[in-house]
Amino acid sequence: MTSVHSRVVINMQGVDKLFGDFKALDSVSLQVHEGEKMVICGPSGSGKSTLIRSINGLEDIQAGEVSIAQVEVDGSRDARIGMVFQQFNLFPHLTVMQNLTLGPMRVSKLSRLDAEARARACLERVQIPEQADKLPRQLSGGQQQRVAIARSLCMEPDIILFDEPTSALDPEMINEVLEVMVGLADSGITMICVTHEMGFAKRVADTMVFMDGGKIVEQSPPEKFFNAPESLRCQQFLAKILHH
Amino acid sequence: MKRLILLLVSLPLLSSCSDQWGWYVVDPTTKTGLTNLKFLLSGLEQTVLMSFTAIAISMVVGLAVALPGMSSSKGWRRFNRVYVEVVRAVPILVLILWVYYGLPQLMGISIGVFGAGVLALALSDSAFQAEIFRAGIQSVNRGQYEAARTLSLNYVDTMRFVILPQAIKRILPALGNQFVYMLKMSSLVSVIGMQELTRKANELVVTEYRPLEIYTILVLEYLVLILAVSGVFRWFESRMQSDER
Structure with a gap:
C-alpha cells in the first residue's frame, strides 16, 4: 500500500x-x-x-x-487512461497478439516488431505469454480478462480504470485476474x-x-x-x- | 447441381414428346444452331462486366452513404435518409431510362450504353447496400467501439480494423443476396441496347421466331451464372464462419 x-x-x-x-x-x-x-x-x-x-x-x-x-x-502530455471492462470487449476477430498490437501500431506508430515485443512483455505481466496466437474465444474468461488488461497496458497508461473486471467471471477465475x-x-x-x-x-x-x-x-x-x-x-x- | 443437370438433360427430351419445342434453333450439332448458341453466350461477358463493375461501385458508395447514417450529427443522418429513400423509390428500369436519355440532356455529355448501365445499376444498388452496411455496423456491440476508443484509435482505424471486419462477416448473406439480385436486374439494361445476355436473346428471337427455346436458354444462362455466384458466397461464408466466436 x-x-x-x-x-x-x-x-x-x-x-x-x-x-x-x-x-x-x-x-x-x-x-x-x-x-x-x-x-x-x-x-x-x-x-x-x-x-x-x-x-x-x-x-x-x-x-x-x-x-x-x-x-x-x-515532455509534457495529457495523462493516458486505460480501461478494462466487465465484458472484456476484446476484438473477437483478431488474435491475442493482434488485439495487443493494434493500438501501439496505429496510435503510437510503433513498428510491428516493436509492438510485438511490447505485447509479449505485457502478456508476461499478466502471466499468459503462451496464448499470443489464439483467438479470444479460445481462451477462458479469466484469460480473456487478462488479455484485456495486457491490451490496455500496451498503451502504457498513466491511469487505469477497471469497471467490475471480475463480475462476468466464473468464481474459480476471479483470483487469477x-x-x-x-x-x-x-x-x-x-x-x-x-x-x-x-x-x-x-x-x-x-x-x-x-x-x-x-x-x-x-x-x-x-x-x-x-x-x-x-x-x-x-x-x-x-x-x-x-x-x- | 445434380438437379440442374437433370433439368438440362430433360429439356431436349421434352421436345421429343411435344411438337411445341424446336430445339434445332440452338442445336450445337448443326452449323446454325452452334452459331446461334455462340451468339446467345456472347452476351455473358457484358452482363458479368457490367454487373460486377456496378456492384463494386455500389458497395463503395453504399458504405460511404451508410456511415453518415450513424453519425451523431443530425445533418449527416438526414443526408443518409434522403439518399436512401429517394434512390430506393425509383424503379431500376426508370432509372436506366433516365440516366441514358435524360442525363446527357441535363449535363450535355454522352456516357454511352455501358456507362449509363453501370451508373444506373450502381446508383440504384447503392441505396440497398447502404442499408445492409448500416444494419451490419449497428449489429456490432457497443463495447467494441468503447474498447477502440479507450485505445485512442481514431474513427477510420476503428472502422477499418475493429468494426467493419466484424460487420462484413455478418452481412455476407445479405450481400450475396443483393449480388444475385443485381445480376438479374442487369437484364433491364437491354432496353437501352446494351449487348448483354437478354438483348442477345431478344435479337435472336426476332430473327429465328423461336422464343420458347431461346428464352429457355436465357433462363439457364442466368441460372448457371447465379448458382456460381451463390457458390462463391457460400464458400466465403463457411470460410469466415470458422473464426466466428
Whole structure:
C-alpha cells in the first residue's frame, strides 16, 4: 500500500450525468492523486460505472467538469487512461497478439516488431505469454480478462480504470485476474477499480469510495471504511456483502 | 447441381414428346444452331462486366452513404435518409431510362450504353447496400467501439480494423443476396441496347421466331451464372464462419 500522494491527476467537480430524467451522477466531485489506488463500491445503479466512464469520456456529462492532469514523460502530455471492462470487449476477430498490437501500431506508430515485443512483455505481466496466437474465444474468461488488461497496458497508461473486471467471471477465475491487478497496483500505476471484491480492496486500496443514488456517500482510507464507516447506508451495504 | 443437370438433360427430351419445342434453333450439332448458341453466350461477358463493375461501385458508395447514417450529427443522418429513400423509390428500369436519355440532356455529355448501365445499376444498388452496411455496423456491440476508443484509435482505424471486419462477416448473406439480385436486374439494361445476355436473346428471337427455346436458354444462362455466384458466397461464408466466436 502506498502512502499519501502528491499531485491530483483526475479532478472531477460537480459532475452531473443524466439518462433522460434519471440522475446517474448527482453533483459528484472527486480527486484522484498520482499513484493512488481507489476502489469504488456501492449497490447496483448507484452510478459507479457511470462515474469512471465519465473520466475517460465514454459518458458525456451534463454539468460540471472532469480534468486530467498533464504528466511529464519525455515532455509534457495529457495523462493516458486505460480501461478494462466487465465484458472484456476484446476484438473477437483478431488474435491475442493482434488485439495487443493494434493500438501501439496505429496510435503510437510503433513498428510491428516493436509492438510485438511490447505485447509479449505485457502478456508476461499478466502471466499468459503462451496464448499470443489464439483467438479470444479460445481462451477462458479469466484469460480473456487478462488479455484485456495486457491490451490496455500496451498503451502504457498513466491511469487505469477497471469497471467490475471480475463480475462476468466464473468464481474459480476471479483470483487469477485479481492477482494480476494486485501486481499492477504494486507497480505504482494510478488505479480506479469499481469492484465488490472486498478482499482485493483491503489489500490494495488507499482510498475507498462508497456511492449510492449517484452521490459519493463515503470516502475514506480502508481502515476507517471497513471498521468505522460513518454513513448508515454504507454500514448496511458492507454488512450485506461482508457477512455471508 | 445434380438437379440442374437433370433439368438440362430433360429439356431436349421434352421436345421429343411435344411438337411445341424446336430445339434445332440452338442445336450445337448443326452449323446454325452452334452459331446461334455462340451468339446467345456472347452476351455473358457484358452482363458479368457490367454487373460486377456496378456492384463494386455500389458497395463503395453504399458504405460511404451508410456511415453518415450513424453519425451523431443530425445533418449527416438526414443526408443518409434522403439518399436512401429517394434512390430506393425509383424503379431500376426508370432509372436506366433516365440516366441514358435524360442525363446527357441535363449535363450535355454522352456516357454511352455501358456507362449509363453501370451508373444506373450502381446508383440504384447503392441505396440497398447502404442499408445492409448500416444494419451490419449497428449489429456490432457497443463495447467494441468503447474498447477502440479507450485505445485512442481514431474513427477510420476503428472502422477499418475493429468494426467493419466484424460487420462484413455478418452481412455476407445479405450481400450475396443483393449480388444475385443485381445480376438479374442487369437484364433491364437491354432496353437501352446494351449487348448483354437478354438483348442477345431478344435479337435472336426476332430473327429465328423461336422464343420458347431461346428464352429457355436465357433462363439457364442466368441460372448457371447465379448458382456460381451463390457458390462463391457460400464458400466465403463457411470460410469466415470458422473464426466466428
